Amino acid sequence: MSLAALAETIARRKGADPDKSWTARLLASPEMAAEKFGEEAVEAIIEAVKGDRDRLVSEAADVIYHLLVMCAVNDITLADIERELERRSAQSGLAEKAARDQKSRG
Ligand SMILES: N=c1c2ncn([C@@H]3O[C@H](COP(=O)(O)OP(=O)(O)OP(=O)(O)O)[C@@H](O)[C@H]3O)c2ncn1[C@@H]1O[C@H](COP(=O)(O)O)[C@@H](O)[C@H]1O
Structure with missing residues (x-):
């Protein structure tokens, strides 16, 4: 399943019955989602530290799903996150960090 399809499923669960949907249960409780x-x-x-590849794939899927739900609780969409990633793509991570460090030094 693509991230876009997963995000759409999550968005469709807003207002669904929390007894029938884990997503709806999390969406109804910002604290529980976080x-x-x-x-x-x-x-x-x-x-990751244990180096168990299959378990890490499974846990990574859990992390991404729960991140998208936590963001949905706060009305943040996958498109919002993609826009931020796109903005960052103009610069390398190290260059961005150097610029941030220089700014904080004044
Ligand atoms: N991708 C997921 C997904 N990943 C994890 N989970 C649920 O997240 C819950 C995590 O609960 P726990 O922490 O108790 O589970 P756990 O961490 O595996 O358990 P332990 O490690 O504590 O033993 C479980 O109920 C999982 O089923 C998910 N629930 C839903 N989705 C997607 O969302 C769709 C809609 O789901 P519903 O809203 O439930 O219809 C599904 O069809 C999926 O595509």
Whole structure:
């Protein structure tokens, strides 16, 4: 499933019955959505450190799904995130960090 299709499924779950949809349950509770994202991120870190490829693929999918749900709770769409990534693509990560460090030094 593409990220765009997943984001659409998540958006369609707004207002759905929380007893019938895990997504709807998370969308109804900003705290739970954020907490679940944090839990899944930690689980992915553990698998990355252990070097278990299959488990990391599974946990990475959990992380991406829960990130999109947490963003949807805050009315942030995949298109919003893609726009931000596009803005960053004009510059390398190291150049961006150097510019940020220089700005904070004044
Ligand atoms: N991609 C996902 C997805 N990934 C994970 N999850 C759910 O996230 C929940 C995580 O709960 P837990 O933390 O208890 O699970 P866990 O981390 O595996 O468990 P432990 O590690 O604690 O043992 C589980 O119920 C998973 O089923 C997901 N639920 C839904 N989706 C997608 O969203 C669609 C709509 O789902 P519903 O809204 O439920 O209809 C689905 O068809 C999928 O495409």
